[in-house]
Amino acid sequence: MNNDRPRSRRKLNEIECMTFPVSDSLTEKEIRSGLRAVIKDGLASQAMVTLTGGAFLVSFALQLGAPNTLIGLLASIPFLVQLIQIPSVLLVEKHRIRRAITVYASASSRLFWLLIACIPFLFSATTGLAVLIVGITLSASFGAIAAVSWNSWMRDLVPQARLGSFFSKRMSLALLVAIPLNLSAGFFVDCWKAHFPEFELYSYSILFLLGFVAGIVGVYFMSTIPEPRMASVAGKPSLLRSILQPLEDTNFRNLVFFSGTWNLAVNLAAPFFVVYMLTRLELAMSSIIVLTVLSQVTNLAFLRIWGRFSDRFSNKSVLGTCCPLFIVCVFAWTFTTLPARHPLTVPILLAIHAFMGISMAGVTLASGNIALKLAPIGHATAYLAGASLVNSLAAGTAPIVGGILVDFFAQRELSMTLKWIDPNRALALQTLSLQHWDFFFLLSVLVGLFSLHRLAMVQEVGEIEERIVVHEIVAETRRIVRNLSTVGGLVHMVVFPFAILRTTFKRIDDTRS
DSSP: OTTHHHHHHHHHHHHHHHHSOEESSOOHHHHHHHHHHHHHHHHHHHHHHHHHSHHHHHHHHHHTTOOHHHHHHHHHHHHHGGGGHHHHHHHHHHHOOHHHHHHHHHHHHHHHHHHHHTHHHHSOHHHHHHHHHHHHHHHHHHHHHHHHHHHHHHHHHSOGGGHHHHHHHHHHHHHHHHHHHHHHHHHHHHHHHHHOGGGHHHHHHHHHHHHHHHHHHHHHHHHTSOEEOOOOOSSOOOHHHHHHHHHHSHHHHHHHHHHHHHHHHHHHHGGGHHHHHHHTSOOOHHHHHHHHHHHHHHHHHHHHHHHHHHHHTOHHHHHHHHHHHHHHHHHHGGGSOSSSOOTTHHHHHHHHHHHHHHHHHHHHHHHHHHHHHHSOTTOHHHHHHHHHHHHHHHHHHHHHHHHHHHHHGGGOEEEEEEEEEOSSOEEEEEEEEEETHHHHHHHHHHHHHHHHHHHTTOOOTTOOOHHHHHHHHHHHHHHHHHHHOOOHHHHHHHHHHHHHHHHHHHHHHHHHO
């Protein structure tokens, strides 16, 4: 009986290898064809994510009568289910047919959106909420399984010298799809609500159905990507050994600690930016959408630039430039109120969203590429899964901790007032006012600064000092703006924040020396 199991497993692998063959070596033509299919899958998958996530999913749940606690649970599920990546590592290492695992797991994940789309037609509101939670959980779980094999697959498929430029192109094209699709979907929901107010839920069902179709199209493109054979490793490590293996590599362990603390810092603050603008700043939803689009546009504009720089210099150099910029943006939120809205609130928000888009483009691209680059051939599955597990735990825990801290700081305030008193008058100028959310943003900044300390310990071949990267960014930005406009003031407006960063880096270098 015990001998039958290995034989049946080998038979299964043989069948899957006939359906999704694995190549010992890929030709240049096969690689080019595969990379085109990776981009096509990225566009289809982005369309699915745009139509089934974000504000549309939250609004759908609210229409079903979901309380705030359930909305929070929906946000945390995608991170919490990443624990399933632990056994997924063993699955990939045992069968070593990554394309088959990715295709089947992705198709299973996306099928649940068909069930979710049918909720208004098949279930009551109460039952529909339960089905929604189960559907999201199962969809995210199969998606986590697919992510493990996908990351290892891409590690061996994409040429190392083109990692940055290729994935920046993929992300740029995905954003080009997401921005107009998001706006169109929002317009569609508003028009449907105006014409069929009693059937508002059905508009979301249509979006989810279209998202499901886009997801299945992505699975098709995924199935056409060639797979190079996984590098053989001596012995078959245990599950625990596979998960702990990345922590035995000092350099990769430093990268994991950096990415974990960075995700903690980002997700302490980012999920609450919209809540802050709605409650504290009392902005209209249309204004928030404009700011979000601004962030997406700047993100898109700089993805290609960061991709070229990561290939030309290093991923660590890009992270060393973008992470401090993001931290400055988070800190700038505390100046949007002093202690209430003021004439500079809107200009500060515009600057924050513009530069957050720029910085997150570099962070997202470089953090993924450096993990792919530092994961050794033959062990990429375990290494990348271990890093993803830490990131997911940090990102899933941060909003919960953040919610507790927001309530804790609700009744606390720290202020500093500069006073001038003479015989004729008294002048008071409030120079510091930290209330409620401000403490929260400040804590995110402190955690972010600690993550930069961890980044300094990561070693990457070919890394360049951050000040050189900033100098190149300034030159690149000047070239782009010069092509767009001859207005000198526009050039200085764009270059100014980077000039501050360049000066800051120079002072840090002088201090170190």
